[in-house]
Amino acid sequence: MTTELGPLQQPASPLVWQRQINAGSPVERQGWRITPQSESISLHWMGGRSPFGSLRAGLVYNRPTGLLLEHKETTEFIPIPDVTRLAQISLWALALLFLLLPGFVNRRRKTGNG
Amino acid sequence: MNELNNGFFANTVKNQSEAFDLLQSLSQTARSSAVYSEPVEKGDYTLITAAEVSVGLGYGYGAGGGSAPGKSEGETAEGGATQEFGGGGGGGAVLSRPVAAIAIGPKGIEVEPIMDVTKVALAFFTMVGSFFMMLGRMRRASRESE
Incomplete structure (x- = not known):
């Protein structure tokens, strides 16, 4: 269930940021299907590239947001x-x-x- | 829990593609598995820990070339062949902080928040410091107005 992130493409702008809501592997306990969810913010800087060298940087911030509970037909979200x-x-x-x-x-x- | 630990790291990159792979590895951190641990079974309970993770890294790579002067005028080193040199390096930091513990048991699902006392205490002292600064400035202002 984890969202696969694609390879980094050469962007038009040197600074690229991305916000994603990711779902982790679901756990099944006592009839409940529990899916942990997280939010990630990625920042990539692909600047300063020349035939003689390059300078690149990246930053990723990832935090847990909550648990998605599924039981029969009911769905509940517990925030963390x-x-x-x-x-x-x-x-x-x-x-x-x-x-x-x-x-x-x-x-x-x-x-x-x- | 994920394999990341708090701290700084440094890496040697031999070429640009290796450096690009290093930056690609950041996408691993953006996954949910970096935040949630594998479920641990203990009796009737299943425990999962949740942590906040931040990773930052940067690298630089440079190359240059030219012909070195030879012994006599007009002669270059190694039979006149030009030489190319390059080098690069990178570094970064990983920060991770536990946020909550999730317990799944007979009573249901419980989310127990985890407080980082050190971080809260530092913010508290900042607040206390600014409070005393405010008192000082107000006292000075009232003295000037008299």
């Missing part, structure tokens, strides 16, 4: 929460708010005084 990422984003957002807040307050104070 990434609590670490959620906590990090919340704390970083709070940090950004703290950094921007004094500037905003000072501007309002100056406008009020003027």
Whole structure:
């Protein structure tokens, strides 16, 4: 069930990105068919090519998204929460708010005084 | 679990096609099997672990050629034959972090999230630092307005 990725083609643009939802090998337990799903983002840079050399780079980010449960005729999707990422984003957002807040307050104070 | 581990790696590439194969191997990481482990049976339970995986790599390759000067003027090295030289190298990094453990048992299917305390603690200290910066800036601004 895993999605086969084709060979890299020489693209028109030096930077190519791709987002894919992949399904893993299904597991059958207690009458349930469980298919794990993941999301991958690939970035390929095929720049700097000349007859004398080339420079290429690639980046792949792959994360689990959830489980697809199938039982007889019912289908259910259980998401896999990434609590670490959620906590990090919340704390970083709070940090950004703290950094921007004094500037905003000072501007309002100056406008009020003027 | 996949065979990838956290860390950096370096590789020698002999030619451009070998380097291209190295970049092609990135597509292996984009598969679902890189994220989910093989199911492990333990009693009535089946366990699967899920991890976030990121891989980055880059390489460069260069070649050049020319005729080396000989012993006397107008004579080139090795009977006047031109020589070509080339070389390349690459490097990359693999990062993987466990996200959740999936347990399939008599009670049903349970997804247990895994928290990376170190990463959350670092983000928390960043937040605390920016909070104190905010306090300092506001105190300075109120002093200036007085």
